[in-house]
Amino acid sequence: MQANDIFVSPEAALDRMVLGRMVLGIGESGQVVSEAGASYGAAPASCPLPGRAAVDQGRPQVTAVPDANPFKGDGDSNGFYLSKSRLNRYISCPRSYFIHYELGVSPLRRDAALLIGLSTHRLITAHHLARKKDEFIDPDALLDDFWSRQAREGDDEAVAQELAEARSASLRYAELFIRDAPLDPLEIERPFSMPLVNLDNGDALPVPLVGVIDLVDRPNGVLRPLEIKTRARKAEDWQVRVALELTCYAWWVRQRIMETGAREPEEIPVGYIHIIKTKTPSIQWQTDTRTVEDFLELYRTARAVLAGIQEGRFYPNGGTHCNWCDFSAVCGKKRDEIVRIFGDAARLRLWEADLI
Numbered sequence: 001m002q003a004n005d006i007f008v009s010p011e012a013a014l015d016r017m018v019l020g021r022m023v024l025g026i027g028e029s030g031q032v033v034s035e036a037g038a039s040y041g042a043a044p045a046s047c048p049l050p051g052r053a054a055v056d057q058g059r060p061q062v063t064a065v066p067d068a069n070p071f072k073g074d075g076d077s078n079g080f081y082l083s084k085s086r087l088n089r090y091i092s093c094p095r096s097y098f099i100h101y102e103l104g105v106s107p108l109r110r111d112a113a114l115l116i117g118l119s120t121h122r123l124i125t126a127h128h129l130a131r132k133k134d135e136f137i138d139p140d141a142l143l144d145d146f147w148s149r150q151a152r153e154g155d156d157e158a159v160a161q162e163l164a165e166a167r168s169a170s171l172r173y174a175e176l177f178i179r180d181a182p183l184d185p186l187e188i189e190r191p192f193s194m195p196l197v198n199l200d201n202g203d204a205l206p207v208p209l210v211g212v213i214d215l216v217d218r219p220n221g222v223l224r225p226l227e228i229k230t231r232a233r234k235a236e237d238w239q240v241r242v243a244l245e246l247t248c249y250a251w252w253v254r255q256r257i258m259e260t261g262a263r264e265p266e267e268i269p270v271g272y273i274h275i276i277k278t279k280t281p282s283i284q285w286q287t288d289t290r291t292v293e294d295f296l297e298l299y300r301t302a303r304a305v306l307a308g309i310q311e312g313r314f315y316p317n318g319g320t321h322c323n324w325c326d327f328s329a330v331c332g333k334k335r336d337e338i339v340r341i342f343g344d345a346a347r348l349r350l351w352e353a354d355l356i
């Protein structure tokens, strides 16, 4: 299976990367590589990186892959990689993973909540990047640029109204964040691509782990990755504890620490900053830590997901999450709805894959 390459101008590619974050990467010569349709690597192999045995002996560890374009695998992985989005989607429902990443099917129009989240992120990111240069952003220009591209031919008045409200909401949430979550981050939208290693024995997955960290700050002298979320209601306490994405980001921090020759850190701080979109919006902080045990679990989870993908195990895992799954019309075999939501070409791909 070949990577799905789309030619766009480098300028547009950069923009799409910021907006799409986990969705698109910039290839050589301004080529954008989508997550959909990438091929994947061979069976897990051993890696020369030292494992936990080495850690226990107090020896420094080394990281291998320089952070460049995170949305590209290395030579051995044939362009395939794992990311928190891929891991979470496969764990939640392998059928959903198959439709999204293998068939490259996604809704023609992203839903309003997702667009609000993207627009809010974009404003916050631009604000912090500008602050680093003692500059200010022009929020209206940023909003115009983003929201003008969400309109579709044939949109009726109700859709236009919904988009206008979503645009205003994203500005309101970004202003709230900037006012109530004052930060001076060291890193903004930090991309990474690195091996995922079993700290017990030094084995590494044959594909890299890639991602983009929203913000990285350094309270108490230790790097802390932060993820910004827009949510309809407050997060439960346990959610920050089990969040796989924060473990991925802490793994990146760990590698940075180990590169300095320091000893294995006992724990790495991580955090969520939630923008709660209730009638009176608010900010909710959630902080936690990650340890070697969490990294071992991340490795085991990622290895199981990779094996499932390589072996083509794409079974449907129905449950309450079907209520907010993009593909409920597919699993419900509602053909008219499928064409309306995904388009005719997607319907054909789903039909060829024997899903409808």
Ligand code: SF4
Pocket (backbone or CB within 6 Å): 092, 093, 094, 095, 096, 316, 317, 318, 319, 321, 322, 325, 326, 327, 328, 329, 331
């Ligand atoms: S509707 Fe449910 S079973 Fe179907 S792809 Fe989505 S999560 Fe999986």
